[in-house]
Amino acid sequence: MPEKTRVIVTRRLPEPVEARMRELFDVTLNETDEPMSPETLRWAMSEAEVLVPTITDRIDQRLLAQAGPNLRLIANYGAGFDHIDVATALQRGILVTNTPGVLAEDTADMAMALILSIPRRVPEGAVLMQRGEWEGWSPTALMGRCIAGKNLGILGLGRIGRAIARRAKTFGLAIHYHNRRRLHPDIEAELGATWWESLDQMLARVDILSINVPHTPSTFHLMNARRLKLMKPDAVIVNTARGEVMDENALTRMLRAGELGGAGLDVYEKGHDINPRLRDLPNVLLLPHMGSATIEGRLEMGEKVIINIKTFADGHRPPDQVVPAML
Template identity: 35%
Template sequence: MSTSAYKILITEPIPQKTISFLEDFGKVVVGEKGAYQSEDRLIEDISQYHALLCMLSTPVTEQVLKHGDNLEIVANFAVGYDNINVEAAHEMGIKVANTPDVLTEACGDYAMGLLLALSRKFKEAEQYLRDGKFKGWEPLGFLGMELRGRTLGIIGMGRIGQAFANRAKAFGMNIIYHNRTPVDRDIEQQLDATYISDHKELAKKCDVLSLNCPLTDETHHLVDQELLAIMKDHALLVNISRGAVIDEEALAEALHQKAIAGAALDVFEEEPKVHPELLSAPNTLLLPHIASATHKTREAIGQLAAEAIVAVLQGKPNHEIPNLISR
């Protein structure tokens, strides 16, 4: 098949550099923002496309894949891929790709920024000023937590967890972590990080709990009422992984009852909806899934996904496409 015969669907607008790269290879259709957050819309359109470049909000279900008569690859514009039925795709001979590595540093910066903003009450202090309440320096105004000497507990010590740990270490924090298995000893030594085999024990020990793990059956609602109850009452929670790692109702209750001191969340279980009790919770920083939102990173994400699409449509073997998700 000539390259001009290939049709590629990008489910919503992304950096033009990626679109132009794919336009050199086939006919590209870009959906409007939010157009393909519906399974029904995808089922209706997918049969005409050879490749799908989709977002985390795109439900690439088994039914969608069954209607992909010409579909050869699904490339996610993200490092995660819990929106895709990978097992069903593989059974149908459809390849799946994600975008690891390229967003590590942006997410590490962002996690550190969330922690700084939360621990020093930036949001509340700015709103206080904007509301005209600032009448001069106040010795008891907006007192927060200093990070030096505090303990950061990380659940999920992958690339992003390590990037956050590296930044937190520079602020003088002590690093403990929980992972399915310990990281290499040289990484532990570089980060001065201590492995904790039980995530509940980690939650008891830390002043800041950061979630950097993928969403799996094991991590779904990992942070629940029980875990929140054993955390320190001055502890802060940071989540840039996936919303469903947290039981949002339990978290909202813990925040309202001041069982923990605050939470900074970039992701939510039913995006774009946010649990209404979180919206009114004290010392809560809620942001619209922007951890990777830099020009450089979003262009790199698009390029990596696009390169996987081109490689698959050109018939390159799997071992030459490093970001394919294996069985």
């Protein structure tokens, strides 16, 4: 019998995924679900043929320089790969894979929940009920904004952005989008979407903005203070993509000053270290990065990871390899 591929997984994965990995590979699992310390992560990279990290593991140039000679694949559990120095990994002969196309519908559901919740002041109503402070219906209490007829701007009309657009269209929202490149007219017609070559011009016209671009050097703080000031004072911002795209301090200042209508955030500029001033705002809904948190989605992510590892171990190119053109 040939030796099984040596795989080390940095976080707890759904039980069926771990069980299948035990069958196929010589796998070491993280039984505690605590993020690996830098020291443990260095050990894992020195021992593994395949490392299975998550977004909580920052695999930078310095860490890759200490990788063991047997490490040949980093099979990321997740679609995003900005926490991995892919260019350095490839230079060292280490392939990187991810799990694209799995979570579009789940993330779009969460984005739509935020799009509906903030204008209708759902967070404020929920807090009122949880504190037992509701004293009954009133004609002027918690009046929000109607969704139908409003302009939704989608920054990044990829898989997730299109899934959001399909949902939003059924709620009567007019769809606007900004991409580096305009989409095919058939896609625009299907979604009823209007393309804006200028992001600045789109921002000035939308009532709700949904951020759906990856974090890259070109998108870091894409939504900076200058661009935020272009938006309507009652506009709502929803971010289920990457926190680094948003200048969180500028967003917080404008929300506190009443220069924006509200925000729904599932991702944050500094991971789980959230600006404490955001927590006190009644027109902000903060979620713990749960856009992809469905049983179905997380199992499918695991299946993709396993397929990538198995294909690699069999001597073939993994189907979800991250290539330089994607960086």
